[in-house]
Amino acid sequence: MPKAQPRFFCQSCGAESPKWAGQCAACGEWNTLTEAPSEPPSAGRRAGSRAGGYAGTTALQQLNEVKQDAMARVPTGLSELDRVLGGGLVAGSVNLLGGDPGIGKSTLLLQLLCAIHAIQPSIYVTGEESLSQVSMRAGRLGAGDTALPLLADTQVEAILDQAQRLKPKLMVIDSIQTMWTDSLDSAPGSVSQVRESAARLVRFAKQTGTTVFLVGHVTKEGAIGGPRVLEHMVDTVLYFESDQGSRYRLIRAVKNRFGAVNELGIFAMTETGLKPVSNPSAIFLTRDAQPVPGSTVLVTREGTRPLLVECQALVDSSHLGNPRRVAVGLDGQRLAMLLAVLHRHCGIAMADQDVFVNIVGGVRVTETAADLAVLLAALSSFRDRPVPHDWVIFGEVGLSGEIRPVPGGEDRIREAAKHGFKRAIVPAANRPRAGGAGGIEVVAVKRLSEVLDTL
Template sequence: MKQKTVYLCGDCGYESAKWYGKCPSCGAWNTMSEYKVQPEPATRGVTSFARGASRPALLQEIAVDDEARFYSGIGELDRVLGGGAVHGSFVLVGGEPGIGKSTLLLQMCQEMCKNAKVLYVSGEESLRQIKLRASRLKIASSNLFVLAETDMEQILSETEMLSPDILIVDSIQTVYKRDLTAAPGGTTQIKECAMSLMQYAKNKNVTIFIVGHVNKEGTLAGPKILEHMVDCVLYFEGEQAGPFRCLRAAKNRYGSTNEIGVFEMSDHGLLEVQNPSAAMLAGHPSGASGNCIVCVMEGSRPMLAEVQALAAKTQFGMPRRTAAGVDYNRMVLLLAILEKRCGLFLSSSDVYVNVVGGMRLDEPAVDLPMVLAIASSFRDKPLPEGVMSFGEIGLTGELRAVSNASQRIGEAYRLGFHTCVMPDQELSDKLPGKMNIVRVKTVGEAISAVL
């Protein structure tokens, strides 16, 4: 029977009978790949259905027990996972090369091996390389098994014989299935290998961690369906030149997606940062213009960060705008508000905004600290010592209320800040008695209060 040729989009899975340079479904360029499909023989007459092994179950009769979890011994990782890894879950850990994904998973094995059998499969390193890295991290356990293999059938065969409680595959881009003609790392290979691992995890109740690399756009390499298959998607972020790493959950079926874990890279592996606020504020300059402290909420945890700004007279006709750690378009919008509502003529100045420590702050509460830092640099006048702020800014220059204001103020007071500039809103909890609360309604009032 003649084979059929189809074209599939590597990003969204759109199927077409002809090739497109731009996917009609998701709009991505150069993602259509050619595949040969063997058509099934056509049946004539009445179609017969064979009943499979699975049966529908009445929802009310399904027994639900408490979720059994493996605790990794790494508090920051357990926080992001929602209290530990659930038995039979499928977890994807993504991040840039060299950020510390393999180090994190290998360190996780040290504690998990105390109560479970772990199989660590590496398609990128030899057994000797894994041993050297484990020795450097001081990891040794009689329940930790390692395998250097890229053949998916062989990996599942060895896993079936060993029957581990936890399986780690590093990475999904290196494994392949022999019956597929596509090259390892391709869309089809990644999708089929991930599907095999997902079915094994659900059928055998084995917790599986897979490592996924990111492409130059910062998204996970491979088809988008990979993120839909797994139960939890973790992103490991941070500047490779800096010591801090942030672990975020982009998807979590067993917990919140708002939690964050903070680590510090050292010679002996990743170290948990128990007090991220103090770590982020280490080296905070005193008496310098162009910086302001903000308290953001990462899940249920309040965390302080330092926003720095530099406004300098431009040497060219078009002023430069640079944002690191904050949204660029949001920064440009706030510059327009400062010029329109506050009379700060920034159209002839280069403006640079940076968040210290390589963190990424996307919360609207960063608006007011960013504005105060820019105004402080523009006027070359430092903010008073011990001042922090938070608040969202509207297009008319008004300040909007933000959530968890009492927790933010309490965290700032614990670290020695005594003045808070914030929107005029009600506070639910009792505040520290020595905390000076400055309530403002507009951006102009906020700048006048501290500068």
């Protein structure tokens, strides 16, 4: 048998090196390379190589001859989780769920298993808690009497042996950073252990049709710990988000091979677990009874769902040499650009003013449809004149002062009409067809100067 040649992997970025070095050539971090022995080539692979070909090569098939099998989905019983997953669980899919400590990852997945175990044989594998701790959490969720198989283990081979005997349809691994395999000598949580453990679990899911959920730790920067290849290996990557002290949890899909990307699910944390929020716009629109300066309502779009959120702005005289531009829930660089557009094309200067903008409720708006609402909120605070309570605003602002269209204009307008808004200021290209406004008065504008004339 040929001797296994050692390989070295970076603990920070996962890059591979043929020999040890003090600094990783890929990311520049120091003392992050660890050794992982490589497996010797198999006899079949060596024989195929000597013969000039590869053993086990599958037959080629034309694209137009491949059958498109409809994917059967199993509802989870949690409507917001079904929305993020694209309609439910897919057999053989591997889903990675990441989030800050204590945000509710284990709670959500335990709720899922307890609710679906009666129709889908399931198993919960914990590598961080004891079985008594899991039982106590289930008791708080009101599911302590569920006959759900539990396993407290971190060795991948032992876990897969148990799974082969139980033959579950759904398996949760909490968490992937605690798993380790006999084939590697590195410590659990290292880049090589995380990658190899995830690869074996993915292989098991695809071969047996088991739906697997992997819980992932996050770093200080908010990314899932371990090698970046971990997110490439799985089918779905979900992130839990929440403001500190808020009872609402946002779960966002940043990768989904079976559904829409950037879909958003909203839960409320209660004493009995996470509860889906079916009408999130009503939560984020808790406003003062009377109109106040610096407040506007915009219609953003998260995946396929239009969402009404309040944008607040505070403009005040600055006593600093460089006035501050602070944006919470928005891109700060874009805020500075929008204020420059307002000065250049409308003659309204805020160069000596501190400008603070906040999206209420902890929602982060990444699309450009919020441009017009942000500008009008800042102008409302600067002039101390409120925007009417029953107005809703959306649209992208260009550098030349034009109002550009945004995707899903009619859906946004109908969502605003459903919540009782009377007037919508929208880009001219998003003017709805006849009967598509839902009874709301639509003011279509082409330039920023027209918006100010309307106000």
